[in-house]
């Protein structure tokens with residue numbers, strides 16, 4: 222080959238490669254196929270059975286020439302890591318998503334929740350939004366970068382975790398305990414934030430930098446047992462009903478930190494559901510209320526042993542979401558005081574305090590904001606405290622700046638399908654998410 226031609230190709234070929242846009246129509250087909258395969262694997266947690274989903278991902282990576290490794294926790298549960306190598310001159314980026322899903326009651330769905338059926342431009346299935354859509358997009362991002370031969374300064378790490386829906390013990394926590402060095406990264410992209418649409422237009426982008434902390438607090442009411450033919454005033458079910466009624470009437474105190482202050486000051490400008498005045502938020506919107514204070518949701522009640530016996534005790538699970546600055550012991554003390562006097566006891570497991578928020582001037586935040594500005598010009602990108610908790614808390618505890626952004630634009634009605642009936646993701650939204658993550662990783666990596 223003439224030397225001048227060689228120099229020309231050597232110098233310009235990478236640029237030409239980078240400038241070529243992927244064939245998004247073809248990628249859409251591959252992406253739908255991968256997402257369907259992931260949805261069709263039943264990973265309802267409990268029990269999880271995430272090993273089967275890891276096998277789907279492993280096969281996909283191998284078919285596309287990317288090495289991946291399954292980390293088995295036991296016969297049914299596993300995590301998976303794949304890595305696209307860069308030149309090592311910069312720290313890696315980590316793409317994290319979980320393989321388990323919450324249970325789906327198929328009777329109420331209009332399609333089989335594990336079919337991955339495409340209807341009227343939507344892919345249906347448990348996990349389409351949470352979090353198999355993100356898994357599929359992350360996996361496809363590595364494959365695209367490899368196919369395009371994009372020269373990377375950083376490794377791109379793909380992580381699929383088990384057990385996120387029950388606190389991450391066999392998943393992110395297991396991986397961090399045993400394989401922490403393999404997850405070292407300049408920043409991580411994970412679920413948690415939102416691209417919110419209203420009336421067909423983007424309203425705001427909530428980029429999660431911190432999370433409320435989830436606690437299951439068990440409240441027990443006890444009573445004198447005996448024959449129910451003689452009613453008793455200290456019946457445990459009646460006592461529990463009184464406690465619950467008191468809990469529902471407890472005062473809700475707003476508490477704003479730097480993240481939520483920045484969020485509400487800006488939301489005030491774009492959403493009429495919020496009024497910001499004198500550093501206080503006036504709103505009746507359930508999401509915004511959840512961000513502003515500690516919350517309690519009763520989720521499971523159990524008690525009683527026979528229809529003609531006063532129950533010795535009744536138990537109620539209170540799913541509590543605490544603000545990052547809230548100490549759990551102080552919170553439970555306040556509940557105890559509020560419902561007293563009565564035959565009540567609380568049981569809960571204390572954990573480490575919440576980690577510090579991921580910085581708003583960090584590389585991850587800056588790059589995600591830049592890509593969002595390109596794809597959604599004029600839409601504000603806001604730091605966000607998510608009411609839900611994810612693997613992000615464990616990653617932040619380990620000092621990995623983690624940014625939560627479900628990359629799919631969703632209108633508010635669609636968001637409620639997550640963990641609900643007829644969970645689905647529009648194909649248009651899926652592809653918007655694909656382009657966002659691909660653009661972000663390419664921008665960060667080259």
Ligand SMILES: [Zn+2]
Nearest residue numbers: 351352385412
């Ligand atoms: Zn999730």
